[in-house]
Structures are given as C-alpha cells and as structure tokens.
Amino acid sequence: MSGVAAQTGLDIREVEQFLYREARLADEHDYDGWEALWTDDALYWVPAGGDDTDPERQMSVIYDNRNRIATRIKQLKTGKRYAQSPPSNLRRLISNVEIVTVEGTDTVVGANFLVVESRERGTTMWAGRTTYRLRRAGDDIRLAYKKVVLVDSAQALFTLAFLI
Amino acid sequence: MTVQYSELIQPERVHGSLYTDQDIFAEELQRIWYRTWVCVGHVSEVARPGDYVRKKVASQDVIMTRSKDGEVSLLLNRCAHRGNLVCEDQRGNSSTFRCPYHGWTYRNTGEMLGYPYNQGYGGKGKLSLGLGRVPRVDTYQGFVFASFAADGPSLKEHLGAAAGELDRLARLSPEGEIELTAGWLQHRAKANWKLLVENETDGYHPQFVHGSVFSVTGSHIGTLYSDKSTAVTRDLGGGHSENDLRPEFRKMEPMNWFGTSEARVPDYVAKMRALHGEQAEEILIEGAPHVMVFPNLFVAEISVFMINPVAVDETVQNVTAVQLKGAPEMNRRLLSQCIGSVGPAGMLLADDSEMYERNQRGVTARVPEWLDIRRGAHRERVDENGFRIGAANDETGMRGFWSHYRSLMEGEAQ
Ligand code: FES
C-alpha cells in the first residue's frame, strides 16, 4: 500500500494516530472535539440486521448526516440526555487497521474495535469493524464517513447512546 | 402460589412485586402471552408466496410463513421428530423446511412431507406428525396477531375500539394500506415489560425525559403533553388506550402532525386530495394515532413497536417505521425521522429505555411498595362515545391497562 500512501499523503501511522484520537475523544465524551473531526458532507452509520442493508429503505441504529450529528451532540451536551447522563465509562481498542483503497481525495480505512462500556446496568462489550473515509484538510485529517458494523447487529441491543 | 391480584392492583396504585416477582411473570405468560391476542408482525413482511420470517411470542420461536395460496401461518420452530429447530435463517423464501438434524421435511403450512430412510417407520406416509401451529391467527389492517388459546374472544372482539385507530393509520396511505418493510430494530432493556407498556401510555413524562431533544430541535411535541394541551388520554377498553392528539393537531395546518407542511410533500398531498376529496383535509390534519394495543402493539404516529418479554426483568422492544403504500415521498421521511427517534441510539427511545431500566431498579426498593397511578382520576370524564378520558398527561391509559390485566390474571386459567 505504499503507493496509496504516496498518492494521498496519508500513511498508515498517520491513519492509526487519527483513529486512536477519534476513539479517545469518543471514550472521554469530548463532544466538541469529536464533532470537529467531521467534514461537512459527513455520514455516520450503524446498520442493523447485517452490513448490507439499504439505509434509505431499511432501519439503521444510527444514520446521521452532518446535521443530525450536530443534533445528537447538542442533545448529549444538554446534560439531560439521560441515556448518557451519567455518561457510560468507556474504553475501546482499535486494531487490524488496513488502508483499503483510495477514492478521489478520500482514503478508505478498515479497522476492528472492541468497546467496553460500564454503567449502572452492568458491563457491555461492543465489537465490530468500522469503515472510515479520511480526508486531508490542511495539516489535519477529517472524517467524512464512519460505518460501524457491530458483530451483534442482528441481535437485540441494549441502549447505545454513547458515540460508537 | 396464589397471588391475590385484587390486592396488588388497586384503582389508584399497583404493587411493586408485579414487576419483580418470577411467579407472577410465569403466570403472565400463561394468562396473557400464551392466551390473548398478541401482535407478531405484519403481512407485508411475507409479501410473496414462500416468504417466511422468524418471530418471537415471549420465549416461543415462531415462523411466520405465506403459503402458495397466500395464507399466513404461524408455525412453531420445533421439529416433530426430536424437537430441533427446523428454521435457522431469520428470513427467506422457501415452500418447505428441512430439519438439519435427521432430514425430516415440512411444507410451509406445517404438514409433514417426509422423513429419510422411511423403512425405519414402516414406509412412507406412516407418521401423522407436523410442525406445531399457533392455534389462532388473524389479521387486522395487515397486522398479524397470534393467540395460543384454541378459543376465546375473536381478534375483532379483542381489538374493540382500538381497531379504529389502526384504521386511522391505514387511511394515511393513498392505497389504504401500511407496510412494515423497513426491518426491525431490536432494543433490549433490563426492565419488566409492563414498565414499557405503561410508559407508552404516559403523557406525563415527555416534557421531562425528552426535554433534551425537544430543546435542541425546537420540537413542538412537548407542548402536546403540557398542562395547557387540549389533547386527551382515552381508555379504549380491553386494556387499550390512546393519547389522542387530534384536538391539538386540529389547530394546526395539514401535515403539521408530522412536523412538516403540504409544500414539502406535494405529491402525497395531491394524491390524498384526489382520492378523498373534501375528507382529505381531515385526514391530513388529524394524522396518525398514538395508541397502545394490549398487550404489546404500540403505534406512535410514525413508528410501530412490538414488545416482547424475555424475563421478569428483561424485555425486547422491536420497532420499525410506518411505510405508507403508494407514498414514496412520505416513506423516505417517515424512515429518516423514525431512525432518528427510536431504537438503541434513538434520540427519544434511548432515554425512555434508560427510564425503564432505572424504574426496574427503583421498584426493587422495599418501601413504599406501591406505584401510584391516580394522576387525573379526579378529573376523568366520559366522552360522547362512552370512553373514559383524561387530560393529555393523566394516567387514564395506565388505569385502563391495569383493569384489563387484572381481569385476565384473575379469570379462569385456560
Ligand atoms: S430432530 Fe428434526 S429430523 Fe430429527
């Protein structure tokens, strides 16, 4: 994939550092920091019932455009989003990071994750694979697309109100 | 154990043990879930002959099928040989099911087709065994209901006045039919199923539990349930109830019930006006119902919920978007708004679910033992059709639920 890296200026180390940062901002409920990662044409998608559903016709757990991401963040920041107030204690591991392809200005990246969520209900593990589209913006990298396919996407899920 | 339900369920309070007692839960399965009419799905989920989809009625694993004659059956997912599951896929299309264990085969109506090495049974056609069938299956406005009791009230009798609310949903479609074809979110909560049902009927909580999303979106939903609202809570009898928001919607423009305007869905509005003439105005203003159909079907305008109990303190709430046949312009919006609102990450339902779970933990405290359901009892009145109604945020619906629940739990067991 060295050709890919040269073409886009995103090397695997940079990509990993970005994914780790995004994960930490989500884990630590740094809502403003997390929201600032997104591009204006953002899409944040958590499918339900498998990874090949049509989000324009089928239910998804989350299917947020940039506008709805903003609403979600604003709701969390009211402090009265009870499903995250008090917030879950979270830590996630990101691994198996691969640069999948380059499409125009976007680098498509895949990675596995495991999130451990602790709240009064108990401890819940969330695992899956995420597809990211990353785009260089000046010195920064921005997130244009995040699709989170849960290994449990076909099962009944507990409330998932933190940023996955 | 003999539980005295008349002591636990009183006109203005119900006992905390109703949400935590394992024996009561076991008795509910027998007297409610495996007896009365329970909603399991919609005919549009098995649109073509051979379509099937797996469903749950409490712990019962049921396959909803459509035969080549178009008949919808509910089969128990249990092989007549030694009880293996005969269907592993969640959905698909097949006229037959073949048990993977020893290869017995069945038609999608449940009749046995055959068994391998048939000499072991003295030849072909010697066994009169088939898949179990839910004894009574009936549909209303395409909703498929199951009753495990061989006899009892008909679906029509069970639905009573709630049927009119499902009619009101269907008439929003230019073809008079809704479809539930968007797939289901399955939302798990560590809470007794009745806390979900009660919350669905509760017009008191929205301002508080959903204040966060109302404030950031400027939604008018909160005011529909405020102290100044002219909306009413109606006990429809049979444990069914509705939050009738029409008195508020009637003060608004057509399509405002859906938070939109005519100008944004011009094709839909034109179709409805062409179809219904003058009556279209009323349909487009009054919008969709907000009705809890005992014990597990909840229609909240644009979302359809089916509640399924897993354990005394665990419930799965299935939810999907209403889709109106013949209204693609509406369906995209219905789906998008539904996804934003419901399910595990929904901006409304995640907070409801948080409340169910905190409520479940709360009721395990030893005192004061009771949950109060008297809100608005002193100001209840009877409407022109003889139904008991209360203010928008009164607990009239909950009281209706409990009185029917009590009659089922106290009546003769079947
Ligand atoms: S259990 Fe099904 S064929 Fe034996």
Ligand SMILES: [Fe+2]
């Ligand atoms: Fe609610």
